[in-house]
Amino acid sequence: MLLDKFHNRYIVKGTIVAETPIHIGAGNESIDPVETDNAVIKDKDGKPYIPGSSLKGALRSWLETFLRGSGSKLVGEKKPCLIVDKPCIDPSDKEIKKWLEEIKEKYEGKDDADRFVAEEIYRKLCPICRVFGSHYFASKITINDCRLKDEKTYIETRDRVAIDRDTGTASQGKKYDFEQVAAGTKFDFYMTADNLDEENEKILKIIIKVLESGNFTVGGKTSIGLGRIKLCDAKVYRIDQNSLESYLFNGLSEEMGWQYV
Amino acid sequence: MNVKLKFKSPFIVGGIKRVSNYIETLDYIPGNVVRAAFARYILNNCPCFDRDEVVEIDGEKHRNWVYYRNRPECQKCRLKNLCLKFDDIKFSFFYPEGTDIIPLTTMRCKMRPEHRLIDLLTEKRECPDCIKAGNSDTRVEAVSGYIKDGKDYKVSKTLFTRTAIDKYTGAAKEGMLYSIEAVTATDGENNIVYWGLIKGITDEDISAIDELRVGKYTSVGFGRCSIIAAEDGDDRCAPTLQAVENKEEITKKMKLFSERYRANNKITDDYKYFAVKFVADAKLGFKSHGGNEFEKYKNNGELKDIWFNALRAYKTDNSAYEIDKVYAEVFNFRGYDTSKVGDIREEPVHMVQKGSVIVFKTLKPFNEIFDDFVSMDGFGLDTENGFGWFEFHFGLEVQVND
Numbered sequence: 001m002l003l004d005k006f007h008n009r010y011i012v013k014g015t016i017v018a019e020t021p022i023h024i025g026a027g028n029e030s031i032d033p034v035e036t037d038n039a040v041i042k043d044k045d046g047k048p049y050i051p052g053s054s055l056k057g058a059l060r061s062w063l064e065t066f067l068r069g070s071g072s073k074l075v076g077e078k079k080p081c082l083i084v085d086k087p088c089i090d091p092s093d094k095e096i097k098k099w100l101e102e103i104k105e106k107y108e109g110k111d112d113a114d115r116f117v118a119e120e121i122y123r124k125l126c127p128i129c130r131v132f133g134s135h136y137f138a139s140k141i142t143i144n145d146c147r148l149k150d151e152k153t154y155i156e157t158r159d160r161v162a163i164d165r166d167t168g169t170a171s172q173g174k175k176y177d178f179e180q181v182a183a184g185t186k187f188d189f190y191m192t193a194d195n196l197d198e199e200n201e202k203i204l205k206i207i208i209k210v211l212e213s214g215n216f217t218v219g220g221k222t223s224i225g226l227g228r229i230k231l232c233d234a235k236v237y238r239i240d241q242n243s244l245e246s247y248l249f250n251g252l253s254e255e256m257g258w259q260y261v
Numbered sequence: 262m263n264v265k266l267k268f269k270s271p272f273i274v275g276g277i278k279r280v281s282n283y284i285e286t287l288d289y290i291p292g293n294v295v296r297a298a299f300a301r302y303i304l305n306n307c308p309c310f311d312r313d314e315v316v317e318i319d320g321e322k323h324r325n326w327v328y329y330r331n332r333p334e335c336q337k338c339r340l341k342n343l344c345l346k347f348d349d350i351k352f353s354f355f356y357p358e359g360t361d362i363i364p365l366t367t368m369r370c371k372m373r374p375e376h377r378l379i380d381l382l383t384e385k386r387e388c389p390d391c392i393k394a395g396n397s398d399t400r401v402e403a404v405s406g407y408i409k410d411g412k413d414y415k416v417s418k419t420l421f422t423r424t425a426i427d428k429y430t431g432a433a434k435e436g437m438l439y440s441i442e443a444v445t446a447t448d449g450e451n452n453i454v455y456w457g458l459i460k461g462i463t464d465e466d467i468s469a470i471d472e473l474r475v476g477k478y479t480s481v482g483f484g485r486c487s488i489i490a491a492e493d494g495d496d497r498c499a500p501t502l503q504a505v506e507n508k509e510e511i512t513k514k515m516k517l518f519s520e521r522y523r524a525n526n527k528i529t530d531d532y533k534y535f536a537v538k539f540v541a542d543a544k545l546g547f548k549s550h551g552g553n554e555f556e557k558y559k560n561n562g563e564l565k566d567i568w569f570n571a572l573r574a575y576k577t578d579n580s581a582y583e584i585d586k587v588y589a590e591v592f593n594f595r596g597y598d599t600s601k602v603g604d605i606r607e608e609p610v611h612m613v614q615k616g617s618v619i620v621f622k623t624l625k626p627f628n629e630i631f632d633d634f635v636s637m638d639g640f641g642l643d644t645e646n647g648f649g650w651f652e653f654h655f656g657l658e659v660q661v662n663d
Contacts, residue, residue, distance in 0.1 A: 002429045002430070003428070003429060003430065003431040004428045004429045114427055114428070114429055114434075115429050117429075118427065118429030118430045119429075121430060122430075133431075133432075135432070136430060136432055137430045137431065137432055138426075138430060138431025138432045139431075
């Protein structure tokens with residue numbers, strides 16, 4: 001399903017709860033000696049948040065792994081690609097470039113040539129790229145930054161040290177610290193998905209279920225137990241062409257609720 | 262009257278698409294662009310305006326045309342006066358507040374840019390400060406652009422990169438990435454103000470306009486500005502067209518310039534010499550007369566004739582004047598008239614760049630020269646939109662009491 005006209009929109013709202021502390025790094029190093037070595041990302045008010053890009057990236061990566069394995073039968077024959085390694089439509093691949101030129105030539109001059117080209121591209125995309133987007137197709141889903149739900153939260157600082165393998169004691173000059181957002185912190189979750197077909201819908205269901213399971217991790221230092229999050233109080237709405245007008249003028253209503261289980 | 266355009270957002274004017282989809286704005290605003298902004302404002306507020314209406318003007322069909330429709334609604338319209346006299350209003354080019362256009366006869370020290378500028382017409386082609394200091398290298402080089410308070414002035418610009426989106430894939434459309442460079446510094450304290458002259462307009466007409474949209478991409482917020490009348494003290498306005506009341510002072514300066522020019526060029530004849538500087542681009546008619554004028558070599562005399570013919574649009578006794586020297590940059594320009602129905606391209610023209618200087622000679626007295634030239638709207642075509650406007654040029658820093 002292409003993006004040129006409205007077919008449907010799914011809206012997922014809920015609360016993300018940190019089951020374990022979360023560390024999503026700010027990505028910059030302070031020159032202030034009293035500041036932490038690895039701070040967590042914060043908004044302009046100094047409140048930590050989970051960037052939509054972190055969550056979307058983690059979900060895509062997990063789905064690629066899951067659907068390439070035993071989960072592939074859920075979304076048909078086509079094997080999902082690994083977007084950062086070998087995308088299904090790779091702009092640096094000579095054969096792909098040639099194929100793109102060929103399909104453009106094939107439809108050149110025809111009415112609605114852009115649509116025919118887009119259909120060919122969509123057919124070639126893997127199930128994940130169709131939902132999460134690729135170089136040649138925009139993402140059907142959007143995930144907002146998950147802002148802090150409460151007024152305040154705890155940001156803990158943890159001291160760490162590397163151990164010298166020979167002596168078994170602290171390695172010289174290897175002490176560091178990092179910040180983590182305390183377990184139990186609540187964040188708002190808001191996700192939309194546009195123009196999903198049956199196959200895309202299954203992926204959306206998997207996303208919601210894995211988030212609800214409480215076994216999904218986000219951010220850094222996940223191998224030492226950080227970053228486990230759980231989606232609570234999830235409400236999913238489906239707006240289609242019949243309910244679009246009501247949604248635009250009156251907003252979401254209970255009748256638009258969608259059973260994803 | 263002198264007016265100011267106070268910008269609230271960046272603007273793009275007359276952008277020419279260069280290689281790699283790069284659209285660069287001009288750093289000045291031609292009069293026709295200001296006229297178009299006025300026209301857009303009048304039509305957007307006109308209760309009788311019909312977008313599909315086609316008006317025939319001089320045998321050409323136009324849409325979006327401003328004219329007084331003389332309907333009952335027009336009687337109460339606050340823009341009635343502006344609409345009635347729109348054809349008679351003349352717009353100058355607009356430049357950044359307080360700046361002067363550097364004439365093309367100006368040169369600067371090649372080794373020490375901080376040294377004072379010189380004018381080739383009245384001074385030797387070498388740096389006087391370097392001569393005074395005993396420097397061995399006294400070379401000078403050409404300089405152009407604007408000058409403000411004795412220093413170079415550059416208009417602040419910012420690059421915006423944009424792309425078109427394929428409606429089917431939602432991704433960037435191939436080959437549709439483009440960059441536009443707009444004039445910025447148009448917000449908050451650093452509001453950039455452009456000055457210009459509008460003839461045939463009153464304070465009441467100006468106060469009836471709350472906001473103009475000047476230039477391109479106005480539908481996405483570019484070019485928003487308010488228009489205000491310059492205050493009494495703001496008499497220095499670019500382009501500063503010499504007023505008739507300053508005749509005595511100007512003729513004194515002309516006389517002084519003539520003496521200096523003659524001395525600098527070792528001229529011994531009886532002619533009086535004076536120079537004009539274009540304060541706007543000029544559309545001149547360099548037309549060929551039976552074959553290509555520039556196919557064969559032209560000597561100085563023939564080239565001066567070509568220039569003289571191109572300038573012939575002025576309404577004065579041509580035979581009394583001769584061209585002595587021309588310092589000019591000429592470029593080819595082909596614009597668009599978006600009001601036209603059908604082919605909106607305009608005829609290509611030779612455009613003489615602002616800052617170009619032409620030195621004339623004549624046997625007429627200076628007060629007659631002044632009268633002849635001040636009565637002219639400008640040189641060449643489209644003078645009602647500021648093209649071809651000029652002022653007398655006296656070299657740099659010429660004071661009457663020198």
